[in-house]
Amino acid sequence: MTGTTRRIAIIGxxxxxxxxxxxxxxxxxxxxxxxxxxxxxxxxxxxxxPNFSPDEPEVCLLNLPLRxxxxxxxxxxxxxxxxxxxxxxxxxxxxxxxRARLGAYLNARxxxxxxxxxxxxxxxxxxRRIDAATRKDGAWQLxxxxxxxxxxxxxxxxxGQPQTRRDEQMASWxxxxxxxxxxxxxxxxGRAVVEAASGWQGKVVAIRGLGLSAxxxxxxxxxxxxxxxxxxSYVPSGREPGxxxxxxxxxxxxxxxxxxxxxxxxxxxxxxxxEAFRAALVAALSSDADEPLAVLTDALxxxxxxxxxxxxxxxxxxxxxxxxxxxxxxxxxxxARSTVEAIKGNIAEAEGRVAPSPGYVIGQLWRKWQPLLRExxxxxxxxxxxxxxxxxxxxxxxxxxxxxxxxxxxxLLALIDVGLVYPCATADPDITLSPxxxxxxxxxxxxxxxxxxxxxxxxxxxxxxxEPLLTGLREQNMLSPxxxxxxxxxxxxxxxxxxxxxxxxxxxxxxxxxSGSTIANDSIHDCFAETVDRWSQAMFKA
Numbered sequence: 001m002t003g004t005t006r007r008i009a010i011i012g013x014x015x016x017x018x019x020x021x022x023x024x025x026x027x028x029x030x031x032x033x034x035x036x037x038x039x040x041x042x043x044x045x046x047x048x049x050p051n052f053s054p055d056e057p058e059v060c061l062l063n064l065p066l067r068x069x070x071x072x073x074x075x076x077x078x079x080x081x082x083x084x085x086x087x088x089x090x091x092x093x094x095x096x097x098x099r100a101r102l103g104a105y106l107n108a109r110x111x112x113x114x115x116x117x118x119x120x121x122x123x124x125x126x127x128r129r130i131d132a133a134t135r136k137d138g139a140w141q142l143x144x145x146x147x148x149x150x151x152x153x154x155x156x157x158x159x160g161q162p163q164t165r166r167d168e169q170m171a172s173w174x175x176x177x178x179x180x181x182x183x184x185x186x187x188x189x190g191r192a193v194v195e196a197a198s199g200w201q202g203k204v205v206a207i208r209g210l211g212l213s214a215x216x217x218x219x220x221x222x223x224x225x226x227x228x229x230x231x232x233s234y235v236p237s238g239r240e241p242g243x244x245x246x247x248x249x250x251x252x253x254x255x256x257x258x259x260x261x262x263x264x265x266x267x268x269x270x271x272x273x274x275e276a277f278r279a280a281l282v283a284a285l286s287s288d289a290d291e292p293l294a295v296l297t298d299a300l301x302x303x304x305x306x307x308x309x310x311x312x313x314x315x316x317x318x319x320x321x322x323x324x325x326x327x328x329x330x331x332x333x334x335x336a337r338s339t340v341e342a343i344k345g346n347i348a349e350a351e352g353r354v355a356p357s358p359g360y361v362i363g364q365l366w367r368k369w370q371p372l373l374r375e376x377x378x379x380x381x382x383x384x385x386x387x388x389x390x391x392x393x394x395x396x397x398x399x400x401x402x403x404x405x406x407x408x409x410x411x412l413l414a415l416i417d418v419g420l421v422y423p424c425a426t427a428d429p430d431i432t433l434s435p436x437x438x439x440x441x442x443x444x445x446x447x448x449x450x451x452x453x454x455x456x457x458x459x460x461x462x463x464x465x466x467e468p469l470l471t472g473l474r475e476q477n478m479l480s481p482x483x484x485x486x487x488x489x490x491x492x493x494x495x496x497x498x499x500x501x502x503x504x505x506x507x508x509x510x511x512x513x514x515s516g517s518t519i520a521n522d523s524i525h526d527c528f529a530e531t532v533d534r535w536s537q538a539m540f541k542a
Contacts, residue, residue, distance in 0.1 A: 004034070005035055005120075006034070006035040006036070006154070007150075007151065007154075008024070008035055008037045008038070008154045008155075009038050009039075009040065009130075009149070009150075010037060010156045011130050011133075011142070011158065011159065012040075012158040012160055013040070013125070014043070014048065015048070015049055015524060015527040016511050016527040016532070017047065017156075017158040018047040018106055018110055019527045019529075019532045020158060020532045020535060020536065021039075021110075021123070022532075024037065024121075025113065025117065026075065027537060028118050028121050029076070033120065033540055034120035034121065035121060035539075036121075036124075037121075037122070037124070038123075038124050039124065039125045040126050040128060040129070040144075041125070041127065042129045045103055045107045046110050047107050047110035048102075048106050049160055050188060051160070051188065052102050052103030052106060053100065054101075056099060056100045057190045057191060057194055057224050058098040058100055058101075059216070059219040060100070060216045061098055061216075062096055062099050063403065064257075064524075066083060066087070066091055066092070066094070069102075069524070070083070070525065071525065072528050074109055074112065074113070076116055077109065077112040077116050078112050078115070079108060082102065082105050086105070093261070094259075094261070096405040096408075102524070126149075128144040128145070128146065129145070130149075130469055131143055131472075135476075135478075135504075135505070135506070136151075137151070138505075139506075140152040140153075140506055140507070142155070153506055154506045154507075154539060156494070156508045156510060157507070157508065157510070158510050158511055159469075160511060161457065161458070161512060162465050163465070163467040164464050164467075165466045167464075169428055170454060173433075173452060177452065180437075182451065183200070183450070184452040184453075185453060186453070186454050187207075187209075187213045187216060187217050187454060188213070190224075193220050193221075193453060194220050197220065197224070197225060197239075197241070198239070200221070201238075201239055201241065202241065203242055203449075203450045203451055204243045204437070204451070205241040205244050205245065205449060205452075205453060206447075206449035206451065206452050206453070207453045207455050208453065208454045208456050209246065209247075210246045210252065211248075211398075211399075211455065212402060212404060213455035213456075213457070214253075215404055215408055216455070217246075217455055218246065219411075222234065222236075222240055222411075222415060222420070225239040226239055229411055232414060234411070234414045234415055234420065236420070241420075241451070243421075244420060244421045245423070245424055245449060246421070246424070247425070248424075248426075249427055250332055250335065250425055251339050251424055251425025251442065252332065252339055252342055252425075253423070254398070254402065254403045254404050255346040255349075255350070255360060255399060255400050256405060256408075256409050257404075258350050258352070259351050259406045263350070264364075266307065266310070266356075267307060267356075267365060269303050270303070273303040273306075276302070277372065278372060278376060280295055281372070281373065281376045283296075284296040284386065285382045285386060285390075292382075293328055293389040293390060293393055294328065296390065297324045297328065297393070300320070300366070301320050304358060304361045304362050305320055308320070308361055311361075313357070313358075320358050320362070323358040323359055324362070327396060328393065331392075331397070331399075332396065332399065334359060335359075340413065346409070347409055347410065347413075350403075351406060363400020363401055363403070364400065366397045367401035367402075371529070373519060373520055374518070374519060374520050374526060374531075375529075377390065377518070378492060378530065379492045379530070384486070384516070387486065387519075388482075388485070388516065390519065391485075391486065392485070394519055422447065424440050424447075425442055430442065437450040437452075459515075461486070461487070462474065462482075462487055463481060473507075477499065478496065478504050480498055482516040482517065484516075487512070488514055490508075490514045490517035492517075492531075492534055493534040493537070493538040494508040494509055494514070494531060494532075494535040494538070495507070495538065496509050508538075
């Protein structure tokens with residue numbers, strides 16, 4: 001200890017940082033412990049993070065209806081949980097709210113926490129960016145561009161999406177854009193996209209990716225520029241690009257979530273099915289599982305068959321198994337419909353107008369088991385190959401489990417119908433560069449985009465991280481990577497594990513960069529899950 005009061009630094013303070021601080025304060029209230037916390041984060045809205053910043057465009061929506069945003073209620077802070085807070089403002093349970101609204105709530109929740117800290121606990125906030133951390137004389141020293149901080153007993157890295165080197169494709173495209181004075185920018189912050197789009201009227205704008213972030217960009221370039229939807233049709237403002245061309249390898253948009261609570265209830269697993277999934281997950285994560293992913297996905301077969309039968313779906317005896325086999329080998333390879341046909345079909349399933357398909361049922365079951373998946377996986381310290389297989393399976397099913405609102409996909413259909421949006425299935429060989437921009441070739445049609453928006457989030461691979469703080473720690477042999485497309489090796493309580501298997505004293509990590517040590521950590525619910533509780537409890541045991 002650096003003194004009688006434990007000194008803790010939290011670097012990065014979005015929703016996960018808030019969850020960690022709240023967990024610390026809960027421990028302090030129970031144990032009457034004393035500690036000081038210094039928070040370092042350059043963002044303007046503490047606790048919101050860039051993804052939920054209150055100044056982001058309101059066209060960027062949460063991918064969860066209000067009724068299933070189940071954040072743990074704050075204790076002793078004088079503020080309601082998010083559902084009550086938003087409901088008090090007249091929001092309906094089925095509403096998909098702007099992400100900025102959740103960010104405003106998280107920022108207010110942080111303020112209420114500061115106003116109700118127990119005796120012996122102090123919290124400070126500094127907007128300087130930490131560039132380096134070193135351990136000296138049994139404590140941590142931090143460094144920004146202008147100052148030194150410390151010593152600290154403990155440092156929690158809660159950075160969200162760190163700075164990452166561009167992949168080969170994006171690096172070449174950025175060089176091309178710079179040479180020919182073309183616009184290329186990331187999907188977020190959204191306010192920067194909307195501002196830049198004032199000069200894109202009539203141009204072709206390509207969007208790399210066709211997931212939820214790409215749908216956000218489409219909304220920014222339509223509703224965000226003054227357009228509106230009326231009676232199922234799009235009414236343009238005249239400020240829009242000429243064509244918006246989102247593209248991916250398969251050209252498919254994410255499936256919508258069930259439209260109402262009543263429809264969603266059809267996909268609810270039984271208590272026995274939950275216990276069977278729990279047992280299968282524990283078995284899959286054990287060191288003696290031969291085919292861990294198959295062991296886990298076999299637990300989806302019985303509940304999927306039951307739901308298909310109860311909802312009147314015709315299903316061959318082996319249809320669910322065959323779907324899962326294909327998903328394990330190549331996620332999404334089962335889809336043979338065109339983009340528009342798939343969107344229409346998925347909407348019909350989400351609205352309950354047709355019986356659901358095996359994929360839709362499995363995707364909703366997987367969504368409902370996300371809390372259980374995190375609970376078991378995050379505490380297991382699975383082997384690298386097992387972790388990689390399960391994480392990749394989870395990532396593939398996000399096209400269902402992280403699906404979009406039904407209304408948003410109806411709007412996407414309307415934009416496709418009028419020719420404003422042209423979704424493309426295209427790979428790198430089908431994209432060529434010219435002084436005019438990027439030529440996309442798909443299904444016999446060719447378009448040249450003068451603007452490129454990147455909506456693909458870089459994978460949490462430690463080798464690709466360029467954040468100075470993290471590269472410095474790796475050079476000191478403080479961070480070790482898991483294999484494949486995974487992140488940093490951590491213990492279940494968030495302690496960072498070195499290459500030799502030893503814990504790094506006083507260094508902790510939470511969030512996306514821990515992928516493989518944890519799972520499903522892109523969810524807002526994960527920011528307040530058991531991982532931060534385990535970390536806070538470890539603080540007082542170390």
